[in-house]
Structure formats: C-alpha cells, structure tokens
Amino acid sequence: MRIGELARQSGVSVRALRYYEEQGLLESTRTAGGQREFENSAVDRVRFFxxxxxxxxxxxxxxELLPCIDTGGTTKEQQAMLQSEREALAHRIAELHEASARLDVLITASNARSLEAV
Amino acid sequence: MRIGELARQSGVSVRALRYYEEQGLLESTRTAGGQREFENSAVDRVRFFxxxxxxxxxxxxxxELLPCIDTGGTTKEQQAMLQSEREALAHRIAELHEASARLDVLITASNARSLEAV
DNA sequence: CTAGGACCTGACGCTAACGTCAGGTGCAAA
DNA sequence: TTTGCACCTGACGTTAGCGTCAGGTCCTAG
Incomplete structure (x- = not known):
C-alpha cells in the first residue's frame, strides 16, 4: 500500500510515517516513479510504535529495540535491553501512581471540607 | 534559602528553578541585592513538581492546577480539573501497561525459543 | 491525453524544558 | 579591602517529533 493508505489505517500522519522511515523504524520499497510502497504488516508495526x-x-x-522486535531478541544483549526497558516502564508506572496518589489526596481533602460544610 | 541551596535540596538545576518561577510555579522574595530568597517549603513543592x-x-x-494545590481545590472547576487529570493519568498508566505487556510477549517468546534449544 | 489528487524532496517552523555562555553584581570570609 | 564563589539578567542553543509550505512529479480516471 502507499503512504496515504498506511496513514489512514494506522492513524498517524503522512509526515510522521516519513519521519519513522528516516529514523530507521520503517522500510519500504519504491515504485518505478519513486513512490513508497509498504507491506500490510506495516499497519500493526506503526500502531506498535x-x-x-x-x-x-x-x-x-x-x-535500538527493533532487532529484538524483529528477530524476537535472541542475543543476550537484546534480552538485557528488553528487560531493562521493562524495568524502566515499571519505574515510570510507579511514578504515575505516585502522582495519581498525590492528586487523590487533594481531591479527598477537598471532599472532606465539602462534607464539613454540610 | 537561596537558589543554589534549593537546587541542591530539591535535586534540580538552578536554571530549572528560575524557569519554574518564570512559569509562575514558584514564588520568591528578593534580598536588598536582588537575590532570590525561598521558603523551606519550596523544597517539597519542587519535588512535587x-x-x-x-x-x-x-x-x-x-x-493550571496550582490553585487546586494551594487552596486545596475548592471550586467545582478545580475539582473537575483534578478529576480529569486523574483520569488522564489512569489512561496513561493503562498505555504503559499495554506497552509493558507487548515487551513481555517478546521476552517470553524468546525464552521459549531458548528452552527449545535445550 | 489531460486533469487533479497523491506523492516526492528539501527545508524552515514550532514547542517544551531547560543548557550554556556572556557580562556584570552581591556577599561573606580572611 | 580584596578575594572569589554565588547570583543576576538577557539571550541564543538544543532535542524530539512532527507541522507546514514550496515547487515539482506520479498515477489513474475519464
């Protein structure tokens, strides 16, 4: 499929797709006229991105993680990268929970005052 | 305390602190010579940021959330802002879990292949 | 064969959250 | 009083992930 169709199906802009290709995240063949041609699988790939x-x-x-994604992460280094990335994600999730908890304190504190008013 | 001390205690750069003040997140008084003077409470505040x-x-x-943070979010608008922010956080957390799950698939798939090799 | 929508390659624009000078001042110790 | 480190105000630099022209080509329906 061509780039416009991929954009529609994956829900990102044409510009973004060209950027992904530029960054080495996407591959494409070219038509005789020089237009990009993508595999159908590119849709899922872009959604994953x-x-x-x-x-x-x-x-x-x-x-950096692409080799792991494409080949399934066979080498030790790739395994380590996937692991460390998952740990980083766990860390970020914890931070979000922390922030959420802080907001909750504010919300419930305010509710408490509202109740006092009654 | 002065800005350098605040930077050390809160773990951010002096430049960042000036930036926060510029954005209206931090207040300070000035010494006769024009140097910023912060309350001790600024440390926790910056960490919260x-x-x-x-x-x-x-x-x-x-x-935008500062009034809620400072006054405790008294008005309905402020309550609504806190709520919507918490929902946005929940959404982001879900996205992180999704990504984490995708990585897990890669990791376990690879492990499975390693086991096959045995 | 021709219109015109899709696509192409630059290349500059934009925002956030600071980093990093430059050039000058405040302040506390010796 | 003289260091000399901390601090001050501009103001330009940086990075990511695209948005947005500009100027030109491809492709397909009619």
Whole structure:
C-alpha cells in the first residue's frame, strides 16, 4: 500500500510515517516513479510504535529495540535491553501512581471540607 | 534559602528553578541585592513538581492546577480539573501497561525459543 | 491525453524544558 | 579591602517529533 493508505489505517500522519522511515523504524520499497510502497504488516508495526511512544520511549530507543522486535531478541544483549526497558516502564508506572496518589489526596481533602460544610 | 541551596535540596538545576518561577510555579522574595530568597517549603513543592513532570504533566498544566494545590481545590472547576487529570493519568498508566505487556510477549517468546534449544 | 489528487524532496517552523555562555553584581570570609 | 564563589539578567542553543509550505512529479480516471 502507499503512504496515504498506511496513514489512514494506522492513524498517524503522512509526515510522521516519513519521519519513522528516516529514523530507521520503517522500510519500504519504491515504485518505478519513486513512490513508497509498504507491506500490510506495516499497519500493526506503526500502531506498535504508537504504543511505545505513548509509553515514553524515544525513536532512538525504539530503533535500538527493533532487532529484538524483529528477530524476537535472541542475543543476550537484546534480552538485557528488553528487560531493562521493562524495568524502566515499571519505574515510570510507579511514578504515575505516585502522582495519581498525590492528586487523590487533594481531591479527598477537598471532599472532606465539602462534607464539613454540610 | 537561596537558589543554589534549593537546587541542591530539591535535586534540580538552578536554571530549572528560575524557569519554574518564570512559569509562575514558584514564588520568591528578593534580598536588598536582588537575590532570590525561598521558603523551606519550596523544597517539597519542587519535588512535587518533579513527580508531576515525571507523570507527563506540562508546566502549563501544573500552573493550571496550582490553585487546586494551594487552596486545596475548592471550586467545582478545580475539582473537575483534578478529576480529569486523574483520569488522564489512569489512561496513561493503562498505555504503559499495554506497552509493558507487548515487551513481555517478546521476552517470553524468546525464552521459549531458548528452552527449545535445550 | 489531460486533469487533479497523491506523492516526492528539501527545508524552515514550532514547542517544551531547560543548557550554556556572556557580562556584570552581591556577599561573606580572611 | 580584596578575594572569589554565588547570583543576576538577557539571550541564543538544543532535542524530539512532527507541522507546514514550496515547487515539482506520479498515477489513474475519464
């Protein structure tokens, strides 16, 4: 499929797709006229990137993890990278929980005052 | 305390502290010579900011939430803001879990292959 | 064959959260 | 009083992840 179709199906902009390719995250063949041609599997791949981006990974980091993603992470180094990334994610999740808890304190404190007023 | 001391105690750079003040997140008095003077409570405040930053909030967003933080969020709008922010956090946490799960699949798949080799 | 929408390659623009000078002042110790 | 480190105010630099022209080509329907 061409880039516009991939953009529609994966829900990102054409510009973003070209950027991903530039960063080495996506591959494509070219038509005789020089237009990009993507595999159908690129749709899932791009969606996966979105998930990783949402989780706070950078393009560079995703590119580093790509061999693990494509080959399944066979070497020890790749295993270690996946592990450390998962730990980093766990750390980030904990931070979010912390922030959420802090907000909860504010919310419930305010509710308490509202109740006092009654 | 002065800005360098605050930086040390809160673990952020002097530049960052000036930036926070510029964004309306921090207040300070000035000495006769024009140097910033901070309350001791600023240390916790800055650490709280770090927590919120880590959770993905922007300076602007934190500034919007400040009235809730300082007064405890009394008005309905403030309550609504805190609630919606907490929901946004929950959403982000879910995204992180999703990403973590995707990584797990890769890791365990690889382990499975390692076992096959045995 | 032609219109015109999709695509191409630069290349500059943008925002956030600071980093990093530069050039000058405050302040506390000796 | 003289160091000399801490602090001050600009103001430009940096990075990521695209957005957005500009100017030109491809492709396909009619």
């Amino acid at each position: 979105q998930t990783l981006y949402a989780a706070g990974l950078s393009s560079r980091r995703i590119a | 770090q927590t919120l930053y880590a959770a993905g909030l922007s300076s602007r967003r934190i500034a």
